[in-house]
Amino acid sequence: MSLTIPTFSLASIGPWLTLSVAAIAILVWDALSKERPAAVPAVSLAALVIAAVQSLTLLGKKGTDFAGMVYVDGFTALAYLILILGAALTIFLSWRYLEEYGKNLSEYYALLLFATTGMMIMVAGAHLIMIFLGLEVMSIAVYVLAGFLREDLKSNEAAMKYLVLGAFSSAILLFGMALIYGAAGGTLYLNELAKKLAVTKAVTQPLILLGLGLIVVGFGFKVAAVPFHMWTPDVYEGAPTSVTAYMAVAVKAAAVATFLRVLYVSFPGFAADWTWLLWGLAVATMTLGNVVAIAQTNIKRMLAYSSIAHAGYLLVGLVAANQLAAVGILYYLLAYTLMNIGAFAAILLVSRQQDRYLNIYDYCGLGRQHPGLAAAMSVFMFALAGMPPTAGFVGKLYIFAAAVQAGYIWLVILAVMNSLVSVYYYLRITVLMYMRPAEADLGPVSFTPAVTATLAATALAVVLVGIFPGWFYDLAAASVKIFSL
Amino acid sequence: MEYLFYSLAAVALISGALVVFQTHPLRSALWLIVNFFAVAGLYLLAHAEFIAAIQIIVYAGAIMVLFLFVIMLLNLRQPEEELARPRLGLKIAGITVAVLSAVLIGMGLAKVVLKPVTELPVGLGNTESVARLLFTDYLLPFEVTSVLLLVAIVGSVVLAKAKLR
Numbered sequence: 001m002s003l004t005i006p007t008f009s010l011a012s013i014g015p016w017l018t019l020s021v022a023a024i025a026i027l028v029w030d031a032l033s034k035e036r037p038a039a040v041p042a043v044s045l046a047a048l049v050i051a052a053v054q055s056l057t058l059l060g061k062k063g064t065d066f067a068g069m070v071y072v073d074g075f076t077a078l079a080y081l082i083l084i085l086g087a088a089l090t091i092f093l094s095w096r097y098l099e100e101y102g103k104n105l106s107e108y109y110a111l112l113l114f115a116t117t118g119m120m121i122m123v124a125g126a127h128l129i130m131i132f133l134g135l136e137v138m139s140i141a142v143y144v145l146a147g148f149l150r151e152d153l154k155s156n157e158a159a160m161k162y163l164v165l166g167a168f169s170s171a172i173l174l175f176g177m178a179l180i181y182g183a184a185g186g187t188l189y190l191n192e193l194a195k196k197l198a199v200t201k202a203v204t205q206p207l208i209l210l211g212l213g214l215i216v217v218g219f220g221f222k223v224a225a226v227p228f229h230m231w232t233p234d235v236y237e238g239a240p241t242s243v244t245a246y247m248a249v250a251v252k253a254a255a256v257a258t259f260l261r262v263l264y265v266s267f268p269g270f271a272a273d274w275t276w277l278l279w280g281l282a283v284a285t286m287t288l289g290n291v292v293a294i295a296q297t298n299i300k301r302m303l304a305y306s307s308i309a310h311a312g313y314l315l316v317g318l319v320a321a322n323q324l325a326a327v328g329i330l331y332y333l334l335a336y337t338l339m340n341i342g343a344f345a346a347i348l349l350v351s352r353q354q355d356r357y358l359n360i361y362d363y364c365g366l367g368r369q370h371p372g373l374a375a376a377m378s379v380f381m382f383a384l385a386g387m388p389p390t391a392g393f394v395g396k397l398y399i400f401a402a403a404v405q406a407g408y409i410w411l412v413i414l415a416v417m418n419s420l421v422s423v424y425y426y427l428r429i430t431v432l433m434y435m436r437p438a439e440a441d442l443g444p445v446s447f448t449p450a451v452t453a454t455l456a457a458t459a460l461a462v463v464l465v466g467i468f469p470g471w472f473y474d475l476a477a478a479s480v481k482i483f484s485l
Numbered sequence: 486m487e488y489l490f491y492s493l494a495a496v497a498l499i500s501g502a503l504v505v506f507q508t509h510p511l512r513s514a515l516w517l518i519v520n521f522f523a524v525a526g527l528y529l530l531a532h533a534e535f536i537a538a539i540q541i542i543v544y545a546g547a548i549m550v551l552f553l554f555v556i557m558l559l560n561l562r563q564p565e566e567e568l569a570r571p572r573l574g575l576k577i578a579g580i581t582v583a584v585l586s587a588v589l590i591g592m593g594l595a596k597v598v599l600k601p602v603t604e605l606p607v608g609l610g611n612t613e614s615v616a617r618l619l620f621t622d623y624l625l626p627f628e629v630t631s632v633l634l635l636v637a638i639v640g641s642v643v644l645a646k647a648k649l650r
Contacts, residue, residue: 006621013625020632027639066625107643114636121629133629137636144640159644183593207593210586 012065012072013124014054015080016117022047023113030106037106041095044109048088048116055080059475062482068189070124071261074479075330079123079257082333086250087116089341092454093348094242100354101149101240108148112246115141119254123261128177128188131258135173135222139166142251146239158238165221165231173218179211193266201269209273215262216277222255223311226284236304241355244300245344248307249337256314260329263318264483271321278319279411286312286418294425298358299347302425303340306384309422310336313399316415320402326480328398331472335391335465339383342458345451346377357442363429365438370445374433376459383462385426386419391466398473490530497523510556514549521545535612 010017026040058077065072090112098104118137125131143166147159181188183204184196197208221228236244263274289309296302310332317329350366350373351357367374383392396419403412465472500519507513521544528537571579619627 003617003620005624008624024635067622069623069625105643107639110639111636111643114632114639117632118636127626129623129626130629133626133633137629137633140633140636140640144643147644150644179590179593203596203598204593206589210589210593 006067008066011054011057012070014057015051015084016120018047018051018054019113019117019120023110023117026106026110026113036104040106040109041091044091044113045088047113048084048091052081052084055084059479064126069127069130071126072124073482074475075257075261075326075482076124078330078476078479079253079333080120082253082257082330082337083116083119083123083250085334086246086253086337086341087112089337089454089458090242090246090250092450093245093341093345096448096450097240097242097348098148101152103149108145111141111145115145115246116250119250122254123257125258126190128180128190128193128262131262132170132174132177135255135258136170138251138254139170139222142243142247145243146235146247148243149240152238154238155240156238158235161231161238162235169218169221169228172214172221176211176214176216176218179207179214183207183211190262190265194268197267198269208270212267212270212274213277216274216281219255219259219262220281223252223259223314224285224308225281225311225315226288226308229285229288229308229311232308233301233304236307237298237300241300241344241348241351244303245341248303248344249340252307252311252314253333253337256311256318256329256333260318260326264321264326264485268484275319275321278315279408282312282315282319282411283414284312285309285315286415290418290421290425293422296425297360299360299363299429300358302360303343303347306422306426307340309418310384312418313396313415316403316408316411317399319408319411320399320406322402322406322485323477323480323483324398324405325402326483326485327473327476328395328402330476330480331391331398331469332395334472335383335395335462338458338461338465339380339390339392342376342455342462343380343384345455345458346373346380348451349373349445349447349455350377352443352445360429360432361439362442363432364436365433367434369438373445373447373455376455377433378430379459379462381426381429383466385423387423389463389466391462391469394466394469486530490527493523493526493530496520497527510559511553514552514556517552518545518549521549535615 022044026043029037030040055077058072058080059074061072061074061077063072064070070076091109094108094112095104098108115138118134118139118141121134121137122131123134125134143159143163146162147155149155177188180193180197183200184193185200187193187196201208217228221231224232236247239247267274286309289305289307289312293302293305293309296305314329314332317325317332319325320328347358350362363377366377379390383390386392386396388394396415400412400415403415497520500516500523503516504513504520507516521540525537525540525545528534528540
């Protein structure tokens with residue numbers, strides 16, 4: 001019997017290949033050399049740059065490859081670029097921080113690259129099996145990264161909690177996919193699902209709704225939507241700070257982009273069913289995230305609740321389900337990556353050595369001692385609160401405008417009220433930095449070149465992307481044409 | 486054939502329920518083996534010979550041994566203190582979700598018109614047809630699975646190796 005392997009072009013998955021080959025090369029290189037190779041972070045960054053260039057070549061394309069398993073299009077490429085940006089900025093934050101713990105190991109960078117590969121597999125997946133495999137590659141790498149400081153009890157707790165709850169959510173997601181497979185009469189290709197479900201809807205609707213509900217739960221866990229958010233504060237607090245930054249931006253971005261594609265491509269016929277579900281999730285997520293963030297005194301926990309709240313704003317975009325919403329979500333993911341990584345860069349600097357100062361009152365008097373650092377942190381806090389002229393404002397504007405366009409006036413009113421609540425706890429940091437004298441001398445801040453450069457670059461980018469959103473808007477608007485919304 | 490299906494399904498359901506309701510983990514694990522075998526029988530009835538064999542080799546064999554090892558390492562004896570009883574609210578929530586899911590699945594399947602099974606194509610569920618799919622339509626997921634396994638290996642070494650430099 002003969003076997004015809006379908007034709008494919010390796011260029012369609014070029015970024016995955018680059019990153020996974022780089023990760024394997026790093027592991028082998030480390031195993032073969034006597035000393036710990038010092039150039040590993042640089043090599044990882046180089047691999048990310050190559051992957052970014054490869055992603056750029058995919059921007060104008062449209063279609064699938066590998067027997068319909070992966071999407072090769074502009075939306076995928078833009079998501080790749082956002083994920084690569086998140087991973088690269090994380091590496092800049094990492095090596096000095098890990099050195100403080102004596103943990104600047106090559107495996108960290110390999111796992112980071114693998115996690116990024118998994119995210120790319122996920123956002124490009126055109127088949128539910130690909131999406132699940134990508135999700136697992138990402139999750140397993142991130143579980144380990146969360147527990148990377150093995151001697152630290154909190155890091156252990158973070159890894160354990162994330163692993164146990166993450167395994168449950170993966171199982172729930174998989175169960176949902178299995179039900180959808182049966183309900184559709186046997187297909188898992190995203191675009192075929194929409195057609196087949198439209199036909200079988202008359203017969204298997206309850207099964208489809210249950211499957212869809214379970215899929216929403218699975219993704220809800222990964223984006224940290226209420227009520228699937230319980231793990232977030234503990235995991236964000238316990239994980240190494242650089243990994244927290246990565247989880248907050250990249251894991252969320254990958255999960256939201258994939259969720260968007262699954263909902264818009266496979267389930268447009270059930271929009272009436274999932275919009276009210278996501279409507280409720282969005283309101284609960286925004287409200288709980290913002291209200292509980294007010295009570296936090298640990299800055300990492302505060303940003304954990306803030307990340308829950310931002311997941312809520314992104315869900316508002318998903319509910320809106322129009323072209324502007326898809327553009328808004330992409331833009332918001334870019335803005336969130338920049339402002340959140342920037343905020344974590346500032347946290348790393350203020351915490352001095354080994355996460356010593358993470359209380360928000362440790363920020364008192366920072367405006368006088370280190371005006372530059374305080375100014376940058378203020379930019380990020382303004383951006384996270386969604387104030388003009390930062391990127392955070394424009395992102396919220398796009399998403400809320402999309403929701404108004406789709407007729408969800410009440411949802412937008414609730415979202416705007418939530419943004420007002422969030423101003424309190426973000427600007428409290430700014431107030432502490434400028435209006436309160438320092439309570440104690442915490443010692444000098446060691447401005448390491450990589451972290452300082454990240455801080456300055458992200459602060460500048462948050463403002464510039466906010467003032468000139470047009471170029472990204474055009475790119476994103478062209479890329480989301482693939483969704484027939 | 487029909488009676489075989491129903492009896493295997495009954496065994497699978499009952500043993501599955503027993504896995505959940507045992508208090509001692511070892512007993513749960515043993516009932517799980519029964520469940521695996523019953524499900525393997527169901528696969529055989531569906532002409533999925535390869536999957537049935539894999540079910541027994543991988544699940545009832547390898548994964549079960551892992552389970553037993555973990556149970557042995559963690560608690561060899563009966564737990565000394567009474568296990569914390571799940572709260573009433575959790576019980577109600579769990580039962581509600583289970584009943585609702587069962588109702589939804591039942592309603593979803595109720596209207597499906599079942600056709601009598603005619604003879605299946607030869608070699609439907611054997612290794613050759615599985616391999617054919619793995620090297621054509623599912624080529625990419627097959628390769629990605631290897632990345633997944635590699636990540637899991639690297640991750641476990643990172644977490645468990647005695648001394649990392």
